[in-house]
Amino acid sequence: MGSAIGIIANPVSARDIRRVIANATALQITDRANIVLRILSCVKACGVDHVWMMPENGGIRHHVRRGIDRAENQGQTHFPRVEHLDYKISGTVDDTLKAARLMKEKGVAAIVVLGGDGTHRAVVTACGDVPIAGVSTGTNNAFPEHREPTITGLAVGLAVTGKVPASHAYLPNKKITVRVNGHEEIALVDVAVVTERYIGARALWRTETFRELFVTFADPEVIGMSAIAGLLSPVSRLDEGGLHVRLAPEDEASIVLDTPIAPGYMRGIGIRDYAPMKPNHKYRPSIADGSIALDGEREVSFTRDDDVTIELVPNAFRTVNVSGCMQYAARHGLMRMKPDQKLKRVGGQ
Amino acid sequence: MTAPNSTAGIFPLDKPGLLQAYRTMRTIREFEERLHADFAKGDIPGFVHLYAGEEAAGTGIMMHLEDKDRIASTHRGHGHCIAKGVDTSGMMAEIYGKVSGSCRGKGGSMHIADLSKGMMGANGILGAGAPLVCGAALAAKYRGDGGVAISFVGDGASNQGTFLESLNLAAVWNLPAIFVVENNGYAESTSRDYAVAVDSFVDRAAGFGLPGVTVDGLDFFAVYEAAGEIIKRAREGGGPALLECKMIRMYGHFEGDQQTYRAKGELDDIRANKDCLKMFTQRVMEAGVISRGELDAIDREVVAEIQEASAFAKAAPLPTAADLTTDVYVNY
Ligand SMILES: Cc1ncc(C[n+]2csc(CCOP(=O)(O)OP(=O)(O)O)c2C)c(N)n1
Ligand SMILES: [Mg+2]
Numbered sequence: 001m002g003s004a005i006g007i008i009a010n011p012v013s014a015r016d017i018r019r020v021i022a023n024a025t026a027l028q029i030t031d032r033a034n035i036v037l038r039i040l041s042c043v044k045a046c047g048v049d050h051v052w053m054m055p056e057n058g059g060i061r062h063h064v065r066r067g068i069d070r071a072e073n074q075g076q077t078h079f080p081r082v083e084h085l086d087y088k089i090s091g092t093v094d095d096t097l098k099a100a101r102l103m104k105e106k107g108v109a110a111i112v113v114l115g116g117d118g119t120h121r122a123v124v125t126a127c128g129d130v131p132i133a134g135v136s137t138g139t140n141n142a143f144p145e146h147r148e149p150t151i152t153g154l155a156v157g158l159a160v161t162g163k164v165p166a167s168h169a170y171l172p173n174k175k176i177t178v179r180v181n182g183h184e185e186i187a188l189v190d191v192a193v194v195t196e197r198y199i200g201a202r203a204l205w206r207t208e209t210f211r212e213l214f215v216t217f218a219d220p221e222v223i224g225m226s227a228i229a230g231l232l233s234p235v236s237r238l239d240e241g242g243l244h245v246r247l248a249p250e251d252e253a254s255i256v257l258d259t260p261i262a263p264g265y266m267r268g269i270g271i272r273d274y275a276p277m278k279p280n281h282k283y284r285p286s287i288a289d290g291s292i293a294l295d296g297e298r299e300v301s302f303t304r305d306d307d308v309t310i311e312l313v314p315n316a317f318r319t320v321n322v323s324g325c326m327q328y329a330a331r332h333g334l335m336r337m338k339p340d341q342k343l344k345r346v347g348g349q
Numbered sequence: 350m351t352a353p354n355s356t357a358g359i360f361p362l363d364k365p366g367l368l369q370a371y372r373t374m375r376t377i378r379e380f381e382e383r384l385h386a387d388f389a390k391g392d393i394p395g396f397v398h399l400y401a402g403e404e405a406a407g408t409g410i411m412m413h414l415e416d417k418d419r420i421a422s423t424h425r426g427h428g429h430c431i432a433k434g435v436d437t438s439g440m441m442a443e444i445y446g447k448v449s450g451s452c453r454g455k456g457g458s459m460h461i462a463d464l465s466k467g468m469m470g471a472n473g474i475l476g477a478g479a480p481l482v483c484g485a486a487l488a489a490k491y492r493g494d495g496g497v498a499i500s501f502v503g504d505g506a507s508n509q510g511t512f513l514e515s516l517n518l519a520a521v522w523n524l525p526a527i528f529v530v531e532n533n534g535y536a537e538s539t540s541r542d543y544a545v546a547v548d549s550f551v552d553r554a555a556g557f558g559l560p561g562v563t564v565d566g567l568d569f570f571a572v573y574e575a576a577g578e579i580i581k582r583a584r585e586g587g588g589p590a591l592l593e594c595k596m597i598r599m600y601g602h603f604e605g606d607q608q609t610y611r612a613k614g615e616l617d618d619i620r621a622n623k624d625c626l627k628m629f630t631q632r633v634m635e636a637g638v639i640s641r642g643e644l645d646a647i648d649r650e651v652v653a654e655i656q657e658a659s660a661f662a663k664a665a666p667l668p669t670a671a672d673l674t675t676d677v678y679v680n681y
Contacts (some may be wrong), residue, residue, distance in 0.1 A: 015551045015576045016463035020582055020590055028552040059548025074508060091595075195358035200570035209358055212577045289359070301636070 003160045004050040005043060006103035006130075007034055008096055008116035008123055011058020016203050022265035027137045033063030035135060037079075039112055039153035040068075043207055044080040047060040048155025052106060054099035055084040057135060061077040069255055091334050093122050100126035106321050109160035109321055112152065117143045117224075117295035124317050125177065131159070131170050133320040141220040143295065147322065155325035163334050164325045171324070173237060174216040174279075177317035178292055179309045180300055187294040190215045190226040193285045194293060207267045211287050212276040213245040214277055223260040224296045228269050231257055235276075243276035244313045246286065282309040356638050362412070365632055369391045370412060371571060372647050374404040374626050377428040380437060381600075384444065385425075386545040387659065388604040394446050397458045400428030402599030406531055407432040409572030410592075411498065413580045419467045419485040419498040421478030423597075424459045426471025435463045440640035441658040447665035453676055454668050471484055476509025479528065483518050486526035486589075497525040497583045504545060505536020507553070516557040519589035527579055528554075530593045531566065533661055537602045538610040540614060554591035568595025570632070599625050609668070 009032055018024040038056060040051060055061060061258055063086060068079050085102050088093055092306050096115075100123045103111055110131045110193045116138015133156045134144025159169035176187045195214040204210070204225060218229035229235070229243045232255070250256055253270030261267050277283070287293070288304040302308050329335055356363050362370065381401040381476065387534030390395055403425075407577035409632065411432035414420070422429040430440055435451060444458045451461050482500035489496035502512050507530050520527040530550045534541050547553050554561030562579065564571040572594055579590045597619050601608045608616070609681050633639040 012563065013546065015549070015561070015593075017564075019551070019560040019562055020575075023560070024454055026551050026555050028555060029547070029549050030552075057542050057548070062548075099591050102509050197359040198361070198570040198632060200361065200568070200574040202571070303637070326378075 003108065003109035004007075004052060005048055005104075005156060006054075006099070006108040006111040007036060007039065007056045008099050008111060008113050008115070009033075009056070010058050010096060010119040010120070010137070011056050011060050012091075012121050013115040015217050018205070018262045021205055021250065022262040024263040025135065025238055028038045028300060030063055031058040032137055032186055033060045033067065034113060035062050036060065037067045037151050039135070039156075040064075041078045042150055042153030043157040043160075043295050044078055046154060046163065047161045049080050051082045052103055052108060053084050054095060055087065055089055056095060057089050063193055066130065071336050080332050082291075092299065093118070096122040096176040097126045100130075104128050104130050110156050112156055112175045113144070114149075116141050117189060118297055120144060120188060121295050122327050124188060125186055127317070128319065129318060131318040131320050133322065135238045138336060140217065142224050142226045144163065151326060152320075152322055154329075156320050156321040158325045158334060159320050165329045168328045169321055170318045171238070172315045173317050173319055174242060176214055176216055176242070177313055178294065178300070179307075179311075179313045180292075180302055185292075185294055185299060185333045187214075187224075187315075188225070189295050190229070190293075192225045192293040192296070193290055194298065195285060195287065195290045196298065197289065197291060197301045199291070199301070201249045202299075203262070204293050204298065205247050205265065205267075205297055207261065207269060208249075210247045210269070211290065212247060212285060214242060214283065214312070215324070216244075216312065218243045220330060221265060225261050225293070227261065228271075229274070231259055232274050240314060241279055243274060244277040244283065244328055246272040248272035277311045277312050279314045282311050358555060359636060361570065361577070361612065361637065362629060364638060366412070367639060368647065370408055370573075371629065371633070371639075371644060371653065373408045373411070374569070374629065375647060375651045376437065377401070377404045377407070377431045378626055379651050380427060380431060380658070382470075383655050385600060385604060385660055387393075387428040390469065392663070393444060395457045395459070396424075396519040396603045397427075397444065398425040399598070399600045400425050402619065402623075402625065403531060403566065403594075404428055405598045406529070406566040406572050406594040406596055406631065407430045407501075409569045410529060410576040410580075412573060413489050414467070414497070414499070415575050416465065416467050417489075417494060417496045417599055419469050419482070419489075419496070420468045421485070421498070421500045421519040422471045423475050423478065423501050423503055423506065424475070425469065425503070425531075426459065426501075430461050430463070430468055430471065433468045434466045435468050437462065438658040438661040439463070441655075442665045445662040445665070446667060447662055448672065449661065449665040453672065455672075455676060457677035458490050475506035476511040478502065478524050479509075479512045479515035480518075480544060482526050482528075483524060486519065486524035487522065489525055490522075491678040495584045499527045499530055501529050503536060504530060504534065504541045504550075505530040505539065507550065508545065513553075513557075516554065516559060516589075516591070520558045523586070523588040525586075526589045527583055527589045528589065528659065529557075531563055531596060532593055532600045533596050535598070535602065535610070538606075540610075548594040548600060550591060557586050559589050559591050561593065563595065566596035567623055569625065569629045596625075599624075619661070624644065657667070
């Protein structure tokens with residue numbers, strides 16, 4: 001017996017304007033489907049027999065099905081049983097929210113997410129305490145770590161089958177909660193306050209509208225809004241607090257920071273000041289009217305009449321500790337095969 | 350009451366720009382609804398395909414264009430014509446097949462053109478606009494006047510060889526050509542899910558080395574922003590790009606379509622929740638930049654304009670037998 005896992009693969013991440021302004025990646029649907037197939041064979045190799053997937057009309061499902069059918073035709077058995085959740089597809093983020101909720105109800109042991117920061121955020125909104133493992137197929141992707149999905153698949157398989165003990169297999173994560181008149185939204189990495197009052201093309205690239213930034217962690221190796229924080233004062237995912245950065249026009253700035261705010265897109269960002277962001281403390285935006293971007297995408301606009309709070313929440317959700325799982329697997333010889341297993345793999349899968 | 354004028358840092362257009370966007374979308378909607386009503390009376394020859402519901406896309410793109418910029422439209426071309434500045438009376442008369450029409454009544458709904466406005470024509474042949482746009486873009490590049498050319502194509506028509514060949518040519522020659530896929534989910538009654546093998550138009554563009562962007566075509570601001578960047582890039586010599594606008598048509602494929610392929614309740618849901626004009630109105634009013642009164646005033650003017658266009662078209666004479674061979678052949 002193995003526990004089931006879920007896979008949520010978003011067909012529409014990495015399609016925004018950053019492909020034109022910044023030569024960002026456009027990972028093709030067939031590539032995404034191939035990533036899913038790689039993950040499927042890896043979790044199966046670890047003993048996961050059943051996978052639930054999010055249904056979508058973007059093409060991933062058909063390519064995955066074809067890949068599995070091809071393998072079955074050839075008598076291969078390296079894929080688990082894959083079922084798609086059954087509901088009417090809306091083609092919007094609601095599909096992701098619904099999939100995460102249903103997967104949680106079905107008791108999956110983990111959810112593998114393919115998408116950008118926005119997709120991960122949607123999953124976290126609905127998955128409760130089910131751990132997630134992120135695979136980056138979006139644009140800025142500060143949240144999911146960048147690595148070959150084969151390894152992510154193996155780590156998830158090792159974690160959910162208990163081969164790696166839970167104490168090593170999972171990590172806690174922070175999030176930021178934004179409340180506008182009680183209505184709640186979350187961000188996994190960054191909350192930016194900008195002057196624009198429309199959502200438009202969603203992405204952030206007009207630096208003159210940036211006013212303020214709150215981050216859960218600040219990694220100088222990522223790009224996007226959180227890169228500003230990362231290049232100022234790194235904060236790890238496991239540190240208690242985050243970072244709060246106030247921006248300023250260049251002539252008023254104490255620091256002007258050369259920052260990759262989109263892929264290959266360097267801009268000078270004026271910094272007024274920065275300070276640790278305290279956990280469980282309610283911050284309010286420094287401007288009266290504007291919009292709030294969550295993980296790099298404008299999502300909500302507000303006016304002086306709205307009550308807006310921004311709060312860092314520790315221990316908000318769990319992720320699979322991919323690096324930790326693989327280290328454990330190596331140190332404890334988990335990948336060493338027994339003689340009968342070895343024979344099976346020779347010459348085939 | 351008049352709302353404050355400044356939109357700086359709040360919207361990507363100033364207040365006159367926002368009002369112009371509204372006027373254009375509202376004019377298209379009124380024009381199409383008038384045709385919807387009049388077609389049912391049997392007054393109009395041929396087929397008409399309405400652009401109602403899709404106004405935000407055509408308008409958001411065309412707001413960035415000048416008369417020197419050229420567009421090639423589709424069989425669903427009324428919205429593109431209006432947004433590009435073609436006169437609504439001439440259009441209406443053309444649709445009625447009258448001599449006072451934009452093309453003297455010889456083209457009808459699917460062949461409205463006005464070169465003085467850079468509108469190279471609606472087109473009854475799917476995918477036929479894309480090669481025309483390569484030609485217009487090559488001309489602009491050759492002249493060095495910073496002009497761009499935009500081809501509109503439906504999700505269904507995007508499967509035509511002409512369209513795919515044009516993507517290649519535009520990339521090879523680095524033309525200031527832009528390909529807008531108006532993805533409304535259907536080609537007549539065939540759903541896109543069935544008929545488009547590569548499920549993402551951005552992937553298709555990538556196959557030809559073009560950057561592609563997908564936007565919510567119901568959101569005027571999303572289209573406006575993305576189109577602005579793409580057009581600016583093309584003007585500056587950055588080359589072609591593809592823009593996919595996901596949108597919804599409010600009526601049938603053509604007037605008279607029974608729409609049996611639609612899910613139950615689909616149309617009601619569209620009217621209630623997916624009306625691009627309503628979404629625009631809500632956003633600008635919520636921001637306090639434009640008042641209801643200002644929009645109502647535009648509504649009244651638009652209704653009068655379309656009323657006039659319709660009366661003009663109905664009163665205009667039909668072509669006579671003697672007109673049959675005029676304006677058809679051109680001497681070089
Ligand atoms: C070359 C060609 N083939 C077939 C047709 C018949 N036809 C007219 S409209 C249409 C469907 C077009 O669908 P789409 O491109 O998605 O545009 P939409 O009507 O949805 O705006 C078809 C098949 C045509 N006009 N030209
Ligand atoms: Mg269509």
